Amino acid sequence: MADVVSPNGHPTPVPTVQPEVKPFWDGTAEGKLLLPKCTGCESLIWFPRPFCPACGSLDVEWIEASGQGTIYSYTVNRRGAGDLPEYKDPVPYVLAYVELAEGPRIMTNIVDCDVESVRIGQAVSLVFHDTGQGTALPRFRPA
């Protein structure tokens, strides 16, 4: 379980929730980062989908990630204009891949830090930013 907090100025677009991954997004609102796990070959699956890219199975269960990870790569986006209109504001933000303790590398943001201090290999832990629409975005801050 991780805290679900107000985004505190970070742009927090409401994700489009595809029907097959509603359990994932329902979990975010409760502070849980749920990963699909194949009940056949036991692979963890990312990005979430009820389909195992490792073995082709449709049978998955959802397991809760620990919320711990390390930064695999990052960038400080200083131009500000993201693909979504919520990111028009030019305040620098950190886009990153975090490698979860469980293995998958997931795209996210690093928050609650000096953007100039972020480094590859840095230990980070999960925090959720509430969209106010029944979902929350999984982000990470220095551990």
Added chain:
Amino acid sequence: MSIRGKAYIVGSYEHPDRVIPDKSVSQIHAEVCRGALIDAGLSFSDVDGLFYTGQLNMGGTALSDYLGLTNVQYLDTTMTGGSSPVFQIGHAAAAIAMGKCKIALVSLAARPKSERPVRGAPNPEASFEQVFGTNTISMYALAAQRHMYEFGTTSEQLAWVKVAASQHAQYNPHALLQKVVTVEDVLNSRLLADPLHLLDTCVVTDSGGAVVVASPEIARDLKRTNCKILGQSEAPKHQNNGKIDLTYTGARWSGPRAFAEAGVTPRDVDYASIYDSFTITVVETLEDLGFCEKGRGGPFVADGGLLAKGGRLPVNTDGGGLCNNHPGMGGMMKVLEAVRQMEGRAHPELQVQDCQIALVHGTGGSLGTRMGSSTLILGQEDA
């Protein structure tokens, strides 16, 4: 079974303009297709294969309507972003080899500078990416940052890719940017997404280009200098179920297969067009194609490594996407400069002497998530 020697590039044309506020994307297609057919000595009524890249709904169907094509029996609207035409030339060669068509028109046109592309509904995975503020440059920056971390690649080394492109672009009167820049200019330009600066990025233009691919029999009858297609291979590269590795591209797979089909090695390549959406794209691709060891792309491109004169490998002598022409999707421009080099029509200051083998590599999509990679190898053999 191979496409080696089964098809030739017999005509090519690049739109001369880089900002086109007053013409539709269909009209740009029409102008470049006409140009390529005139270059080949053929006409629209000869075309029986159409390979389309661009922004139109209904893709190649709409284009065959606009162009009035009535003999099309092979239609391909493969969409792998900017690399699409590099895929399609291989597909055209395969279709010709199988007797599905004889004269294929491959066309790309787009005008992202004047008309913001209308995007379709996002793919399901977008909910796990776009919400975090992705944009094109930041996705490539993620790859550059990891490449630097693992291999010690530097911003100075990346900057040399832009410097070489600008050195070449000064000879191209159509290039959007014709000013020569230095490593310092690149490093002093605005940092957009660490570690990439403004001058690490390609230009955005409105433009287009087309080539005609034809069977050996047609090529022989045309009595012109033709480029023989020696080999092509392609691959998607993606996040691989949470195991994404940002330090390599799909060229790792498409390159060796294309070389094998062509029967040549990186050592044999006299000229290379390498997709240069960003400076890092070139560095990773050169490594994956085997022009240097993995991780040594930085030293390979540094100190003028990509210059036509005195470089280790002449790359993007038209000025590339970094300086010349990148209408959001630049794979066709990569093919066009390789064809110029093979036909001896590059700028005299940049023409590679006795250019026997040229390589084209297209990278579409994003180094940061998923891309379509295609490698095409051309040879200087008569039909």
